[in-house]
Amino acid sequence: MSSSVTNKPPHKINRKFLVSAPGKVILFGEHAVVFGKSAVASSVGLRSYLYLETREEELLELYLPELGATEPFSWKKSELTFEFAAKNQQEKGSFNQILYEKVKFFTIDKINKNVEGNSLIKIQQQQAAVSAFLYLYLTLLHIAETEQKQEQFGLTIRVRSTLPVGAGLGSSASYSVCLATGLLLSFGFIDISNTNDNRSIAESINHWAFQAETVLHGTPSGVDNTVATFGGVLKFTKGSSGHLMIENLKGSRFQSTRFLLIDTKIPRDTRTLVANVRVKLEKYPDIVNPILDAIQNISLYFVNLLKDHVSDNTFLEKFQDLIDLNHHLLNSLGVGHLALDKIREITARHGLHSKLTGAGGGGCALTLLHDDVLNEVIKRVKIEVSELGFDCFETLVGGPGVGVIDSLGVIDVNEFVTMEKSMLQKINGWHFYE
Ligand SMILES: Nc1ncnc2c1ncn2[C@@H]1O[C@H](COP(=O)(O)OP(=O)(O)OP(=O)(O)O)[C@@H](O)[C@H]1O
Ligand SMILES: C[C@@](O)(CCO)CC(=O)[O-]
Incomplete structure (x- = not known):
């Protein structure tokens, strides 16, 4: 056994x-x-x-x-x-x-x-x-x-x-x-x-x-x-x-964060997306490795940010920057989708930051709902994305x-x-x- x-x-x-x-x-x-x-x-x-x-x-x-x-x-x-x-x-x-x-x-x-x-x-x-x-x-x-x-x-x-x-x-x-x-x-x-x-x-x-x-x-x-x-x-x-x-990050600032999950309902398959990134890495190691390293640095930067005692404003500003940076790096790996960029465009018009989450290629985007976001704004975003046929979930994390x-x-x-x-x-x- x-x-x-x-x-x-x-x-x-x-x-x-x-x-x-x-x-x-x-x-x-x-x-x-x-x-x-x-x-x-x-x-x-x-x-x-x-x-x-x-x-x-x-x-x-x-x-x-x-x-x-x-x-x-x-x-x-x-x-x-x-x-x-x-x-x-x-x-x-x-x-x-x-x-x-x-x-x-x-x-x-x-x-x-x-x-x-x-x-x-x-x-x-x-x-x-x-x-x-x-x-x-x-x-x-x-x-x-x-x-x-x-x-x-x-x-x-x-x-x-x-x-x-x-x-x-x-x-x-x-x-x-x-x-x-x-x-x-x-x-x-x-x-x-x-x-x-x-x-x-x-x-x-x-x-x-x-x-x-x-x-x-x-x-x-x-x-x-x-x-x-x-x-x-x-x-x-x-x-x-x-x-x-x-590393367990329970109890950190992240846990109390609210997110909106927006599902483009565009079907895709994780196996294929992961395999495509591997092909890119093997073909262009000197280009793709630094992208993967940059993504790694985003994760590490965020974990340190959770532990730093920075003000709420600084935390939010950096959190949003990291979301944008990570999304663009994922796009450069070829796992983005026009529908995910459309969600970024809609949420950005309401002052919100989004990135793809999971394997990409369709699927879901994650939108950060900061503490000051008004319910009216969330409602508006939900209406606009549902007009495009997307589903929305507000969910607890952790x-x-x-x-x-x-x-x-x-x-x-x-x-x-x-x-x-x-x-x-x-x-x-x-x-x-x-
Ligand atoms: N409720 C379920 N019942 C049976 N099989 C399921 C169920 N949910 C998922 N699966 C299996 O998992 C596969 C979906 O895997 P895939 O990784 O593409 O999606 P995901 O897990 O939702 O996305 P990600 O890996 O990006 O988080 C389905 O094709 C099916 O084989
Ligand atoms: C795309 C990927 O990083 C996340 C899928 O949810 C694949 C994996 O980690 O196995």
């Missing part, structure tokens, strides 16, 4: 869990963070929710209504006979590329047949989400079988979300964290009643969520799943050996990370699938792994 999974308590059939994990905003450092630079990121109030029930039959069911699926995807366990070719060579707990390729091939074949009539983009989103599930499920099943601790069981999984999908707010990471948590719980690799071990449980969840993110994104930095797991406000840097350096409710007494599976999204947000009783 990988060192990142805790000892296994006895497993029970017919267990029910509800898991939820937040999306994120990257304030500074997206893209550069993939190449070892620092980013500053925070959880947001919008979350994904996963309902999981273990059952006696050999059936696995995964229902992804947010991706336009009208029926659950389902498999018999006997259908999933993948050879673990990399079993002996593979370092325990590292990403299994061979399994990933097989799962991807299997999923593409299955989903092309099953969801005809859906748009190509939805099909690709479903294929990616199902691949992430199968990859994690099969890897954890294999570990359980190797340890001869495996009790046979089937799974019913349903996933809902209040996050826009593919908009730069970390929907994939919050899905990955929910999946990893639900599967670790169902295999008994983590135990919800063990509240003394929150930190190592969260690290284990983050480790497996990163693998799901690798299926979804190719070469993620890990910042999104780390924020979705731990919540709060973080400075995140990934060392060259993959070691994570995380809330909790992954949360779990065991043995649901209150919600059944049908209720979970049909309840209003606003009601999902009102569910209480979470155990958070902070």
Whole structure:
């Protein structure tokens, strides 16, 4: 068993869990963070929710209504006979590329047949989400079988979300964290009643969520799943050996800051955008490396600014400058979009500063709402951007990370699938792994 999974308590059939994990905003450092630079990121109030029930039959069911699926995807366990070719060579707990390729091939074949009539983009989103599930499920099943601790069981999984999908707010990471948590719980690799071990449980969840993110994104930095797991406000840097350096910025000035998130609804895909930046870096290292360094310096400057005891005016003036600088540098990496520049233009007319957030190429912009901004101004901005077909959210930053409710007494599976999204947000009783 990988060192990142805790000892296994006895497993029970017919267990029910509800898991939820937040999306994120990257304030500074997206893209550069993939190449070892620092980013500053925070959880947001919008979350994904996963309902999981273990059952006696050999059936696995995964229902992804947010991706336009009208029926659950389902498999018999006997259908999933993948050879673990990399079993002996593979370092325990590292990403299994061979399994990933097989799962991807299997999923593409299955989903092309099953969801005809859906748009190509939805099909690709479903294929990616199902691949992430199968990859994690099969890897954890294999570990359980190797340890001869495996009790046979089937799974019913349903996933809902209040996050826009593919908009730069970390929907994939919050899905990955929910999946990893639900599967670790169902295999008994983590135990919800063990509240003394929150930190190592969260690290284990983050480790497996990163693998799901690798299926979804190719070469993620890990910042999104780390924020979705731990919540709060973080400075995140990934060392060259993959070691994570995380500084908790909770309680800093950033936490009380209000933001407007404006979703252009222009679809884009993080995997492609990250790959394009890598191509640019390889082609023009002497030009692109200094851009990545400049982005890194913005993150570092901001973290120092949070710690300096400067006046509110100085803080705001510099914060706004950093937002503008970071946006332009991201544009120079080729991850901007005319719609994002349009949002900057509209918000600037009202004295507000915005930048793209997340992978860019469409998706969301982040607008800083300083303390003196009038409600009337916010209202005006909302009207102007909605006239262009964009969505707007005002959201809190720095809330909790992954949360779990065991043995649901209150919600059944049908209720979970049909309840209003606003009601999902009102569910209480979470155990958070902070
Ligand atoms: N609610 C969900 N249910 C199932 N899969 C989801 C869900 N939300 C996201 N995903 C998966 O994550 C993919 C979106 O990932 P992508 O990285 O492009 O967007 P994002 O995470 O919203 O943006 P960013 O990485 O820039 O923050 C989808 O294609 C889908 O496979
Ligand atoms: C673009 C990127 O920096 C952030 C996506 O939310 C990719 C990553 O860090 O994995």
